[in-house]
Amino acid sequence: MARSNDEVAALLQEYADLISITGGDAFKARVYEKAARSVGGHHADVATLDLKGLQEIPNVGKSIAQKVREYLDSGSVAAVEELRAKIPDGVRRLTAIPTLGPKKAMVVYEELGVSSVDELAAAIRDERLRDLKGFGPRTEENILHGIELLRSSGGRVRIDAAMELAEDIVGALSAVTGCERCAYAGSLRRMRETIGDIDILAAAQDSAPLMKAFTGLPYVTEVIGQGGTKTSVRTAKGLNVDLRVVPPDAWGAALQYFTGSKAHNIRTREIAVHQKLKLSEYGLFDAGSGEKIVSGTEEEVYARLGLPWIPPPLREDRGEIEAGLRDELPELVTEADLRGDLHTHTDLTDGLAPLEEMAEAAAARGYAYYAITDHAPDLAMQRMTDERMLAQRERVHELDGTYPTKGRRGGLRLLHGTELNIGPEGEVDWPDDFLAGFDLCVASVHSHFRQSREQLTRRLVRACENPYVNVIGHPTTRLIGRRPGIDADLDAVFAACARTGTALEINAHPDRLDLRDEDILRARRHGVRFAVNSDAHAVPHLANMRYGIGTAQRGWLTADDVINTWPERRLRSFLRKGR
Missing domain, CATH: 1.10.150.20 (5' to 3' exonuclease, C-terminal subdomain)
Structure with a gap:
């Protein structure tokens, strides 16, 4: 656990x-x-x-x-x-x-x-x-x-809580004698931001040992239903988990069936019907004779339907079928593509770890570059001053290149940045001459969430137009399940970002995941660039990047769309915003 x-x-x-x-x-x-x-x-x-x-x-x-x-x-x-x-x-x-x-x-x-x-x-x-x-x-x-x-x-939980439980269950069941395959499926595999029930899929000739091990897990509080192919339990965290066990030769069909959204699965079954086939969790069959055609892998199932393998985050019936038929599916960005993190905090403001610990942890993740972006003075509770920020900059320069990075030549390049506060009129902390000393500036809304739609839109657009603002942080300010996003004309903001060369953040913290996947799809059509950032306030938060990448994938982003997958030279050129 x-x-x-x-x-x-x-x-x-x-x-x-x-x-x-x-x-x-x-x-x-x-x-x-x-x-x-x-x-x-x-x-x-x-x-x-x-x-x-x-x-x-x-x-x-x-x-x-x-x-x-x-x-x-x-x-x-x-x-x-x-x-x-x-x-x-x-x-x-x-x-x-x-x-x-x-x-x-x-x-x-x-x-x-x-x-x-x-x-x-x-x-x-x-x-x-x-x-x-x-x-x-x-x-x-x-x-x-x-x-x-x-x-x-509706009783849904954040993706990180569901992921931790699902991975623990998969690990436990994978160790059961006779288990040939085990994985989580459903909305969790599609990387949705919140999860209702967890779907676990296993392949074995005999399901009994798996069912026994599953119901005997220490955090299972109630067995809701139990059978030879499916068992449902309730856990101590309040989450329901379904385990389905299929024959090993049906693995691919079952994984495809239990991963896709309802709308995606309807589309794939329609394609099968047009080809006089029948698709179920047990395989792809000839509709007339009942003969099984393929079922072993997802790739085989999709290929027989005339489609390439469709990455799970895309399986929402938002154009992925049509793109697949045209062979135009994007090569999605992955966590391995990331070269750095451009929004993080230390204990100089509201972080929990000193600069040195955060940089060391970033280097251990194999990053080529890493930005420290502590809060600026307009958030008064952070007690930031010019002197404290300049002292941090000096320390950043001292440490630049001194942390060896796993799998990369040279040491970790440290960028000194800040997270500015976007004020009620779109103003930001510090005058231009002070901002010019930073390697990059993230600018975020932290207050006055209830302004009018026109005021909020103009506020964000004005921040984009600032020549020293490189990234708009957590653009809608939402907190999942706790605070709705601000009411701004996002298309106007997206157009301003594209026009000014300002990136939009995909904040990877599981309680934000801001921008949402739907917003990313719209912004991408405007030609916007993105930054997937952890907004880490402690060392463990750096690992949240997986959730930001999952959201980016749901927004159909490629590595080229995400500025912190770029080599340092290309990134620094972008950060200059034509100055």
């Missing part, structure tokens, strides 16, 4: 929320919030650390370390349980709404008796919240947005 860090981080964040709900010390709540971030981003599995090792994690003091050990040793923390007991279940249900903070949840519960999401939506429709202190029409609108986000998630 995944490291314990995420589980412990969630507990610490919950404790911070409980402190806020119960009117506890705000400073103490912030301390636990910081500790949650630090634990979640720590490179080592906290379950392997003693008290001393835990206290070496930034923002984790003795008291917090003791609570972490208490949880790891016993499965609960007395202090957390004590606060949980003080909070009505209704308030805790309300805090699931992304835009409703714990204090406001307590107010609507105590003042209006509201204890469910449906009751809250009804109270807003009746305008009952407006009489409460701190509430008003804008607050109601924000809460309704949050309710929509909560309902639209």
Whole structure:
């Protein structure tokens, strides 16, 4: 299974929320919030650390370390349980709404008796919240947005949570005697940003040992249904997982069948019917005689239908069938194509690791270049100054080329950059003469999300027109399941990016994946270039690039579309924006 860090981080964040709900010390709540971030981003599995090792994690003091050990040793923390007991279940249900903070949840519960999401939506429709202190029409609108986000998630989870569980299951089942093949399929293999149920496919002559091993996994809490070819379980994380076992000679047909979206599979079956064939999870058959034609590999199945093998992220019926018939499928960008990462943070601002650790980890990933882009001064909470940024630049220059990179000649080239804040009028931190000293500038919206469509559009376009802005970071600002994207005319922004030579970021963090695949498809038609970046705030975050690449693939991008696959000389030429 995944490291314990995420589980412990969630507990610490919950404790911070409980402190806020119960009117506890705000400073103490912030301390636990910081500790949650630090634990979640720590490179080592906290379950392997003693008290001393835990206290070496930034923002984790003795008291917090003791609570972490208490949880790891016993499965609960007395202090957390004590606060949980003080909070009505209704308030805790309300805090699931992304835009409703714990204090406001307590107010609507105590003042209006509201204890469910449906009751809250009804109270807003009746305008009952407006009489409460701190509430008003804008607050109601924000809460309704949050309710929509909560309902639209439909119990789906982020791709990283599903991927960790799926890979653990595949690893466990692959070790079972008699298992010839095992892989995850479905929407996870297509790299969708959120996942409902996980589909696992295995090939074996005898399914019984696999089914027994599957239902006996330590994180399985309930067996929903069990049979010779399919078993469904519920896991401790709340995710349902289906295991299907097929004969080895049906592997390819089954993998094709259980990977494609419903719309993609309808199209492939239609092609089969036109050729007097029948396609199922067991193979491609002659419709008349029932004779099996092919089934062993996906490539064979697609080839017999007159198609090239279609990469899983494209199997959404968004033109991939037509492109395949014309032999015009793109050669999709891969993680191996990446030469660097152009948006990362250190502990100079809100990152968790020093510059040296982040650079060393980047070199270990085999990158040729790596950009440090800490926040600029307009985000006041980051305490950035000209002097601190210039001191970092000097250190970056000292370290440039000193980290050997795996599989590449020469040392890791370090680029000194910054993440600028795009202000309400499209302005950015620092004047041009200071910006000219950076190797690159990422510019992002971090506030004033509720401006009008015209204001937000002009704001982003103006940032693109700045000669020192190279990349628009997390362009729509969305947080999956927590905050919708801003309402801007994205086509106008895409046109501005293409016109000015400004790249759009595909932010690889699993709670952003911003741009979305649908937006990438549109932007690509404008001729925009892209940067797939980790936005890493800790060493483990660098590995999130796989999710950004998956999103880029769903947007049909090739390596040439992505600027951080380019050689350094070509990249630096692009970053000059014609200056």
